[in-house]
Amino acid sequence: MQKYSQEEVLIKCVQNKVSFSIYRYPGTDKDILLISEDVSAFDKNQLSEFIDKDGYLIAPFSFETNKGVFLKNSILVEGSVEKLSVDHIINAKGQDELATANNLYADYSIYLEQFENLFASIKKGNIQKAILSRVKHIDSFPTQKAVDLYYQLSALYPNAYSFMYYTSYTGLWIGATPELLLQIQHNSVQTVSLAGTKKYDDQEKSWNKKELNEQQYVSDYMDRLLNQYNVVNYKVEGPVSVKAGKLSHLKTIYNFPLDDIAAKVGEFVIDLHPTPAVCGLPKQTSMEVIHSVEGHQRSYYSGFIGKVSKDSLNLYVNIRSLKFVDEGVDLYIGGGITEGSDAKLEWNETELKAGTLLDVINELKNNK
Numbered sequence: 001m002q003k004y005s006q007e008e009v010l011i012k013c014v015q016n017k018v019s020f021s022i023y024r025y026p027g028t029d030k031d032i033l034l035i036s037e038d039v040s041a042f043d044k045n046q047l048s049e050f051i052d053k054d055g056y057l058i059a060p061f062s063f064e065t066n067k068g069v070f071l072k073n074s075i076l077v078e079g080s081v082e083k084l085s086v087d088h089i090i091n092a093k094g095q096d097e098l099a100t101a102n103n104l105y106a107d108y109s110i111y112l113e114q115f116e117n118l119f120a121s122i123k124k125g126n127i128q129k130a131i132l133s134r135v136k137h138i139d140s141f142p143t144q145k146a147v148d149l150y151y152q153l154s155a156l157y158p159n160a161y162s163f164m165y166y167t168s169y170t171g172l173w174i175g176a177t178p179e180l181l182l183q184i185q186h187n188s189v190q191t192v193s194l195a196g197t198k199k200y201d202d203q204e205k206s207w208n209k210k211e212l213n214e215q216q217y218v219s220d221y222m223d224r225l226l227n228q229y230n231v232v233n234y235k236v237e238g239p240v241s242v243k244a245g246k247l248s249h250l251k252t253i254y255n256f257p258l259d260d261i262a263a264k265v266g267e268f269v270i271d272l273h274p275t276p277a278v279c280g281l282p283k284q285t286s287m288e289v290i291h292s293v294e295g296h297q298r299s300y301y302s303g304f305i306g307k308v309s310k311d312s313l314n315l316y317v318n319i320r321s322l323k324f325v326d327e328g329v330d331l332y333i334g335g336g337i338t339e340g341s342d343a344k345l346e347w348n349e350t351e352l353k354a355g356t357l358l359d360v361i362n363e364l365k366n367n368k
């Protein structure tokens with residue numbers, strides 16, 4: 001029986017624009033490749049139709065600007081696979097990416113202007129927190145390097161959820177995110193509040209008031225949402241410092257029985273997303289501020305991604321990620337702005353966050 005390795009299948013998928021997703025769960029050493037012959041685009045109110053099907057979900061930051069995408073699971077490739085079982089999928093020509101808008105690549109002076117606009121909304125009391133993001137373009141990094149980049153990332157960041165996917169709706173994305181959105185396993189549910197950023201090397205430096213507040217906003221939001229759903233006896237752990245590449249974040253973990261939300265998981269996910277870790281408070285107003293201030297479409301950055309099935313769900317937030325464009329990549333990076341924020345420090349934080357992917361990109365560029 002002739003076989004392909006997972007890497008051989010993945011290379012074909014990227015070359016032929018076959019719809020796929022590959023991912024590695026935190027703390028594991030196995031990459032799982034899902035290939036799909038059946039992809040659906042959906043609106044926010046249709047999420048519940050897909051949340052318990054066997055496949056992979058990709059949701060945008062805002063359903064106002066982009067569709068959700070569901071890749072029905074046709075075949076999972078973990079080690080190697082019989083050629084006969086995948087040849088008809090991976091050798092068929094897939095669909096090119098649908099047209100997308102060009103991004104504005106904000107330099108510091110543009111970022112500063114955007115920061116000040118957003119900060120004015122905080123000062124006026126319209127919002128308490130919003131995430132300001134930007135796009136950093138890296139030239140001369142073609143899609144032929146995507147597979148190497150994915151495998152290197154997933155090996156380098158064992159604590160992250162590493163991912164790569166392509167569909168004609170989304171284009172080709174890669175990332176290594178530290179942030180869980182929602183997990184359902186063995187009838188129990190977990191979500192987290194993750195925010196606040198410092199260099200991992202600064203372990204001895206304690207978290208300052210601004211960072212603690214910034215994360216507390218996310219935790220308060222979780223408490224309110226859980227109360228709204230009458231989830232009362234949930235278990236809370238943290239906040240604790242967690243390592244994400246060369247950075248640390250503050251994280252609080254929430255656990256509760258699935259019974260509390262069993263009949264309304266889709267609705268719960270829609271209400272949960274986007275949390276104030278990537279959007280802001282209050283949710284709707286900060287989303288409007290983000291749309292009016294940022295010079296790019298976030299599209300799938302700060303949306304969510306993950307495998308779903310009848311009895312388990314593993315959704316992660318699409319951050320520390322990039323999208324392939326022309327002959328290069330667009331890195332998406334953001335940070336939470338609150339009353340205590342300083343523009344230069346926030347800019348520096350986005351540079352640090354870009355490092356998660358840039359370190360690996362530069363290494364691949366150097367040994368071409």
Ligand SMILES: C=C(O[C@@H]1C=C(C(=O)O)C=C[C@H]1O)C(=O)O
Pocket residue numbers: 131133179194195196197249277278319320332333334335336337353
């Ligand atoms: C928005 C991002 O990260 C989020 C923002 C953080 C912060 O502001 O400190 C920390 C972790 C993430 O919740 C990003 O990496 O782009």
